[in-house]
Amino acid sequence: PILTQPGTALAAILLADIWQWTPFMVLIILAGLRALPKEPFEAAAIDGANGIQTFLRLTLPMLRKVIAVAVLIRGVDLFRIYDYVYIITAGGPGTATETLSFYAGRIYFTGDFPYAATLSLIVLVVLIVVSNLFVRLFKVRF
Template identity: 60%
Template sequence: MAAQKSYSLPSFMNSDSSLPWLLPLITMLIVFAIIPFFYNIYLSFHEFVPAKRALLFVGWDNWIRLFTDGVFWGSLKVSLYYTFMCLLIQLVLGMGIALLIDSDDPGFGIIRSILTLTLVIPPAIAGMIFLIMEDANYGLIPWLLKSVGLIGPEDTILADPTLALWGVMIVDIWQWTPFMVLILVAGLRSLPSEPFESAVIDGARPFQVFRRLTLPMLHKVIAVAILIRGIDLWRMVDYVFVLTSGGPGTATYTLSLYSWQRFTFVQWGYGATISLFSLIVILIVGNAFIHFAKVKW
């Protein structure tokens, strides 16, 4: 650090050691990110053996089990499907609503405030609300669907293997579409108006304006929204935990939930292996996305 003791004023902050400023942050990162990461690796080569009541070294067993476990592949499929479908639906819906309420009118300001509210409800509680609304006997949503004839009188949502995942996704879409809306509206509001005015003068159709002007200019905002939403969708566990606990059968296990469930069944090593897999995937995909979408902080 002594070499940095220069006296050029504009970058004066360099003249001091950075450690006192960053030490608490770096300590937290080491204790809660680096240590758990290596501990996860350690756990993935061990397993609790009930007969000996101890955590024993099992070599690659957990990893072999991971790649031959049908439930794991199922949960990976659910996680991928959930992440991509929710992201797509929320982005498209969010963009539509954002374009609709992008206006200086104070009435639309109230709508933006209303949309904020869904985002701060604890996801577990949002799940509870929909658990009531999707209940097979007393729920509002099955009742509505039955009265318009979309599902049969004996059908349920959350106990049906094909519908259950959509029953969970509807909660996510309800709660987080406003996330996309608010970010995209903020992006739309910050765009300069001149290019749009000249485009209108040149006789461009609305769709052309959107395709050629709005989308490219919003590229950074959309990238950030996809990144953050994608991260949270990938690690989602609250909704399935509350609504279906992974059921019926294994139809709605996500990676995180399956990992948690193995942990509670005292398969600590295998649970850690699943969570480690999920972690490595998101670290690679997330950082690659930041790199290629050129998101800057």
């Protein structure tokens, strides 16, 4: 019954995807936290900064690029969701949970290869443009 409603079916797919990828994102953020220098935090403690001030004015700004890389990886990964949609709902109910990659795969398996290839190429171009804008916006260097 849960997967027969469009809103709850999409929530089930999102929950499964979040369940799989949250540990990886936590590891990326944890690696960034471990790499932060200790001196600014010691200076903030001496200056009397509380935990919230230290987090908002030191930790978050220093983790900005690490968080940006994690969001970029996750954002690019979201475009390729096919397996959850296929296994959990097969794109249903109706087409409520059909993603772009699932739609391209469905078109491909119906035999319309040029349309599926064109759709996939458009997704690739959009991903490249959005990723480049994101990298420029957050000044991420690899």
